Amino acid sequence: MFEYSSVIHVHSKYSDGSGEIPEISRYANEVGVDIVLMTDHNTLRPLRDGLEGWYGSTLVLIGTEINDQKNQNHYLAFGIKNTFDNRLSAAEYVKRVKEEGGIGFIAHPFEKRNHMKEHPPYPWTDWTTDDYDGIEIWNHMSEWMEGLTEQNKYQRFVHPLKTVERPNEESIKLWDKKALERRVVGIAGVDAHAYKQNVFGFFEVEIFPYKVLFKSLRTNILLEQPLIREPDKLEHNKKLVYEALRGGRCYITNFYHADSKGFRFFAEADGKVFLMGESIPSKIKEIRLRVNLPEIISEIRLIKNGEHVDSIIGTEALWQIQNKGVYRVEVFIDNNPWIYSNHIRFL
Ligand SMILES: [Zn+2]
Ligand SMILES: [Zn+2]
Numbered sequence: 001m002f003e004y005s006s007v008i009h010v011h012s013k014y015s016d017g018s019g020e021i022p023e024i025s026r027y028a029n030e031v032g033v034d035i036v037l038m039t040d041h042n043t044l045r046p047l048r049d050g051l052e053g054w055y056g057s058t059l060v061l062i063g064t065e066i067n068d069q070k071n072q073n074h075y076l077a078f079g080i081k082n083t084f085d086n087r088l089s090a091a092e093y094v095k096r097v098k099e100e101g102g103i104g105f106i107a108h109p110f111e112k113r114n115h116m117k118e119h120p121p122y123p124w125t126d127w128t129t130d131d132y133d134g135i136e137i138w139n140h141m142s143e144w145m146e147g148l149t150e151q152n153k154y155q156r157f158v159h160p161l162k163t164v165e166r167p168n169e170e171s172i173k174l175w176d177k178k179a180l181e182r183r184v185v186g187i188a189g190v191d192a193h194a195y196k197q198n199v200f201g202f203f204e205v206e207i208f209p210y211k212v213l214f215k216s217l218r219t220n221i222l223l224e225q226p227l228i229r230e231p232d233k234l235e236h237n238k239k240l241v242y243e244a245l246r247g248g249r250c251y252i253t254n255f256y257h258a259d260s261k262g263f264r265f266f267a268e269a270d271g272k273v274f275l276m277g278e279s280i281p282s283k284i285k286e287i288r289l290r291v292n293l294p295e296i297i298s299e300i301r302l303i304k305n306g307e308h309v310d311s312i313i314g315t316e317a318l319w320q321i322q323n324k325g326v327y328r329v330e331v332f333i334d335n336n337p338w339i340y341s342n343h344i345r346f347l
């Protein structure tokens with residue numbers, strides 16, 4: 001497998017971000033981000049303006065963050081050519097994305113934030129739909145703002161990376177529950193805007209520079225073939241990335257703690273290998289779940305149907321499993337959440 005580190009959910013000047021796409025890509029390049037997935041609000045203009053493609057060693061792909069007319073229900077959509085009429089309900093546009101062959105993720109589904117009037121929360125409300133591919137279970141901006149208080153705001157502005165600790169608990173719960181029914185892909189989003197704002201009353205600060213955020217939450221994607229760094233291979237590369245995301249061949253990592261490249265979680269059964277996002281046929285009686293980590297001793301937690309059932313300290317883990325369930329792993333460095341794999345379903 002070929003592993004690529006991606007940053008998902010980024011806004012540019014095409015909507016309410018403060019950076020131009022070439023500038024954003026340069027920052028991504030500087031901190032070793034392989035893929036950036038842009039998501040400006042309700043527009044695919046950067047796609048039509050030809051901004052998709054390679055910027056140095058970073059591949060930039062253009063999706064959009066759709067919301068309905070009341071600015072509710074934010075949805076990250078990729079692989080579609082046009083945006084939709086914003087009078088459509090969330091359930092309708094989620095369906096349209098699917099029908100057009102795109103992929104979509106519910107953004108910050110349980111967002112709660114009350115500190116800044118100009119940035120109210122935008123939780124997902126339309127749960128009648130079941131056509132989404134995945135959920136953004138960890139959103140940097142939401143978590144950062146959720147914990148903001150009058151007392152800690154200076155500290156949080158100065159240390160934007162230290163103050164982001166763990167995915168949203170309700171999102172994780174929903175993700176594990178839905179996984180019992182079908183594959184639901186978990187991703188992380190940075191929700192980068194680099195807002196320029198007069199926060200303290202006397203000087204303007206940027207919350208947060210793109211480059212700082214690009215060192216935090218990433219979604220690392222595993223591909224069966226490498227990306228090809230040639231301009232005429234854009235469609236080929238795009239297809240590889242989107243199919244891996246759709247299939248759940250990816251995991252979430254907080255790059256701030258360490259580079260996780262080399263992490264693998266897979267199952268072996270019947271002489272075959274099953275990757276994250278895959279389902280193991282129910283007739284199989286026993287499977288082996290394996291984890292490999294880069295050379296960093298960590299706590300590897302096995303999560304079955306949402307419950308933490310075992311921990312192994314080290315750089316690898318192996319479990320013999322007979323019981324049916326949906327399995328994923330979480331990896332902690334010094335009690336800090338570092339990696340969240342996608343599920344392997346054995347039902
Ligand atoms: Zn949003
Ligand atoms: Zn956003």
